[in-house]
Amino acid sequence: LLGAEAAGRFPTRRDLPLIHAAAAAMACAAAAVIWSLGHLRDKTGGPERPRALRATATAGSCVAAVAYAAEVIRDRAKPGQTAPYLATPSGLLKVVETFLALLLLGLAAEQGAGAGPEAWRWCLGIYCVSFAVGVLVVGGCLGGWGWCGWGGQDPSGTRRALGVYAALGVVAYGAAVVLWPLYGFREEMGGQARRPPGCSPSCPWDRRLLVALLTALNLVAYGVDLVQTGRLGHPLGQDWALRGGCDPSWGRIGP
Structure with missing residues (x-):
């Protein structure tokens, strides 16, 4: 490049x-x-x-x-520019969400979430599904699928689909941001409230805390994504994707 x-x-x-x-x-x-x-x-x-x-x-x-x-x-795309969806803030957030889901999936699996409490298994499922769906969304955008761009027959339907995707992410990670710390740091739930003394440099407690923080970060990413997706269709908002024509080499995003 x-x-x-x-x-x-x-x-x-x-x-x-x-x-x-x-x-x-x-x-x-x-x-x-x-x-x-x-x-x-x-x-x-x-x-x-x-x-x-x-x-x-x-x-x-x-x-x-x-x-x-x-x-x-x-x-990144500036307001008023014709650009692919993934170059807009909402599109870039899809990449962030997918990468964080992959990172969370690996860290949670390392902590034995699959064989841990049922709530942790739910969290592991949330990370897995969000990563798989995120790969499909990002891969579809790169592949030029019509449902990703704004050049299809029903751009309002595309906006609604992307909005539902972000809203489901907010709900799912809202649950995970409660369940993971609850069973990881509450002693009555089998967790550890404080870092064990003399814990090794690769202490499992540190990894649990990292998972909790990254889960909260991805929740924020989905929340911002939901707001940005709504702005894409707002007539007074900074709608990057609905202005200008469609350049096939830059993705199908014209009005």
Whole structure:
């Protein structure tokens, strides 16, 4: 992508580099957090040089995350522009939601949620379904399916479908944001209210807390997505997708 931009030959689809940058930003941020939890807190790793290298790896991940995020902010769709749906704030939120669901699915499975309390199994199912549906939505947009863009016969129906998707996400993650901490940190439910003393650097309690925080973050993402989806169809709002014509190389988003 950098070579194509330097040569003045931009990618034919604007959403492809944006999705890559958004996913890379979240991956680097997640790596910085998980790496620091498991390695920077470990004081038994030998002399100072390896520990300094581990800190450098964490700092590098943070810098990469900021750089990718800056690329997303720079290249995302602005009000009044004709752009693919995934380049709009609502579309980029779909990528964020899907990546967070994947991360939550892996962390919850690592904590043994599948064999844990029934509430945790429900949370695991929520993460799994939201990831699978998110992949279908993002993949459909990249594949140019008519239901994703705004060039179909029924754009209002598409808006309603995307709104229902975001609303269901709010309901599902609203339940998960209550159930996971309830059975993870309430002692009467079998959890641990405080971090155990002498817990290892890769302490399960830390991972449980991380799952709880990421669940709340995805709930916020779905809530903002619901608001942005409503603004796409508002005549006075900043509707990125309903203005301008349809360029086939940029996705089917014309009025």
